[in-house]
Amino acid sequence: MKAYAMTRIGHTGWVDKPRPTCGPLDAICRPIALAPCTSDVHTVWSGSIGERFDLVLGHEAVGEVVEVGALVRDFKPGDRVLVPAVTPDWSSREAQAGFAMHSGGLLGGWKFSNSKDGVFAELFHVNDADGNLALLPAGMDLAAACMLSDMVSTGLYGVELAGVEFGDTVAVVGIGPVGLMSVAGAAIHGASEIYAVGSRPNCVALAREYGATQIIDYHVGDIADQILALSGGVDRVIVAGGDAKTFVQAVQMVKRLF
Known part of the structure; x- marks a missing residue:
């Protein structure tokens, strides 16, 4: 064959x-x-x-x-x-x-x-x-x-792995197909605020449709700084795009409890 x-x-x-x-x-x-x-x-x-x-x-x-x-x-x-x-x-x-x-x-x-x-x-x-x-x-x-x-299930699995619960604030870094499904999944799990990191107009529009409350444009400045300024830190971060630096930023944008 x-x-x-x-x-x-x-x-x-x-x-x-x-x-x-x-x-x-x-x-x-x-x-x-x-x-x-x-x-x-x-x-x-x-x-x-x-x-x-x-x-x-x-x-x-x-x-x-x-x-x-x-x-x-x-x-x-x-x-x-x-x-x-x-x-x-x-x-x-x-x-x-x-x-x-x-x-x-x-x-x-x-x-x-x-x-x-x-x-x-x-x-x-x-x-x-x-x-x-x-x-x-x-x-x-x-x-x-x-x-x-793959696309839908991977994005939803990311939400499960992050342990998103009702009322959580969530950042989703990258809003391609997987990231968009993480946005949707976070909304389904009851996230109170969802910060979606991306810039392509069609993806931004879909992110808002799926439940994103804030769009973070990485062209404007450091994404961790932007999210910290708006939220003081989020409860959960889902990385669905980026590079090695993104993992450092993901840790930096998490809410400090001590």
Whole structure:
């Protein structure tokens, strides 16, 4: 079958791959909607996960099930499904302890286009199908559904990791797709003030729509100084963009309790 792969760091192209094999708990899907991720760019051009040869790219997909294993109970061929970017082995010690992202080792739940071939292929393999697929509602827009696989879930997960609670003040640094979903997630969790750091007009407009109460433009000055001047410090910070300096600024803008 045909697939689009990183042939080696800095190089991509079409490759021939064997049809994936379906285990008893697994599924084979064909893609019907795909999205590239900046992680794919980092993988290819920055070598962020190290050298790989003919590694099929992609981890954001909506697919149609074409085959299921003998022990799969919730899905059948023909089902349209959301395929998440992270597909843990749910029987692993790490997943059973509540750390599914790290099943099998650090970041081990991220398999597609990392430890195994990704979804930019005529067919792709999904492990633990009953735990890693979600049936799409009839009529759901496929492009919107594809965003649920990574962008939406990553942004909301950031809010969960930050422990945002009702009444908290929150800064979200970076308002690309993931950051915008963190803004939305913070609002859903009941944040009283949300400081969104960004400048692109379309992203600023969406950030306000999703619940941002203040927009911080990093072109104007240091973002930590701006947020401290407005708030005296925030309760939670979610970093969804920036560089090494951003982590220092994130610490600086947190409210001091002593």
